[in-house]
Amino acid sequence: MIETLKRLVEIPSPSGMTDEAIRFAEKELNTLGVSTERLHKGALLATFPGKSDKARLLTAHVDTLxxxxxxxxxxxxxxxxxxxxxxxxxxxxxxxxxxxxxxxxxxxxxxxxxxxxxxxxxxxxxxxxxxxxxxxxxxxxxxxxxxxxxxxxxxxxxxxDPRFNVTQSGYIKSRHLDDKASVAILLDLAKDLVKLELPHTIHYLISNYEEVGFGGNAGIPSQVVEYIAVDMGALGDGQHSDEYTVSICAKDSSGPYDLTLRRQFTSLCKEHDIAYKVDIYPFYGSDASAAIRAGYDVKHALIGPGIESSHSYERTHQTSLDATRELLRRYAMTTMGE
Missing domain, CATH: 2.40.30.40 (Peptidase M42, domain 2)
Known part of the structure; x- marks a missing residue:
């Protein structure tokens, strides 16, 4: 997962110039046998079939500052x-x-x-x-x-220049961990999803315009009921998130996220001993909130690894990536309503 992240952050991809990064994700998923398609806006949609057509969508963005x-x-x-x-x-x-x-x-x-x-x-x-x-x-x-x-x-x-570096103590320092850390998590999680018998179809939306506010708000399959943005947790004074847990967002500048999904995520963390923190981000918006603003009738949530010094020279810890990945894996295995 960390090697994938390194390769990904070293691909230049500011919003509007993301084709090479999208191709990277496309190749990684196609190698696993995952069906993908390019959207007109340049984003990538991947599908993992499940027993039910009632679908979930996980999104992370490759575009950067x-x-x-x-x-x-x-x-x-x-x-x-x-x-x-x-x-x-x-x-x-x-x-x-x-x-x-x-x-x-x-x-x-x-x-x-x-x-x-x-x-x-x-x-x-x-x-x-x-x-x-x-x-x-x-x-x-x-x-x-x-x-x-x-x-x-x-x-x-x-x-x-991302200046990617992994320390012996497990810290990952780099620009553009927002949100390539989450893309790397999804690409690694795909190795499990292709082997699991999923109760619901899961779509990945690898978004490419999140940093300018209109990624993740188009091309969403009509069967999607739950929309999960996998993006960073922001750290700083007054914040609850840290670099070692998965962050679960209760509210950001767009308003509250779906309470049912939030409770499901916290319950999964408690049940499976996944380290987590619930937090509120006052100066934040996600692809999930962009989809809600665009009029999609979905339940929406935001989770992700904790990222220190967001939109600067960022840092996280491997344990935060692992916690986020494990929570998503457990979520993918549940039936809606559980």
Missing amino acids: GAMVKEILPSGRLRLTQVGGYAWTAIEGENCLVHREDGEAVEGTILVHQSSVHVYKDTNSAERTAANIEVRLDMNVHSVEEVRELGIEVGDFVSF
Whole structure:
């Protein structure tokens, strides 16, 4: 599961540029004999047949935070516009790739304009904004014309170096654990689902526009009754979640999640000794809440591994991935209403 996660986070896939990551998930599932189809929006739908046509849907998203080239500056540096929501300070100093129209990439580094303390008095005090965060290209370019000769243009995607690392103590540090950790969990869980006699058909929706708010809200089979978003639990002051358990969301910015499903998840955790925490995320939305807003008549829930420093350089622990996977496996084996 961790090796799959490593391979996945190293595929650049900011929202809007996710085809390679979708192909990765597609290949992993097809290798297991799982039937898949591409949706018009680019997402991937996979099906695990069960005894009943009354279906469940598990979704996780491969799209990540990123940026686009907003402007080519006279200095030869690039100004950015964000893809997804994050603080500029979260990417300052990060290596990046600028993805040209032809599919090739140019390396660079994201820096505040006043980065040298030997030159600028306000290096520490300067507010980090779209106006002074720049990409310094690793090419000998010093003008707009020279940058354009490289094939770089306004609208080119910019992806961030994930810096994936697993410690001896079991911590996983990387960008884009939101939500590629959950995708890796689903891909690993598929190895069990293809062998189990499922009481209900299960669909996977590998979503590709969650970070910009409209992933997971289309292409949902009509038989789906329960919609489970598998996404991160956010950690911080006032939060109950941690990096070692599966997080079960009671409420986020969209409102409460289905109480029946929440109680089913907590009961499964208690019955099978799965470490869990129930939490509320005030500044959060999921593919499940996007589906509800789109008008789907489904019960919806949100669970996932606890992720420290979300939308920055993130961290979780292997035990959190394991707990999430085990809860989903137990859920897949139950009959609706249990």
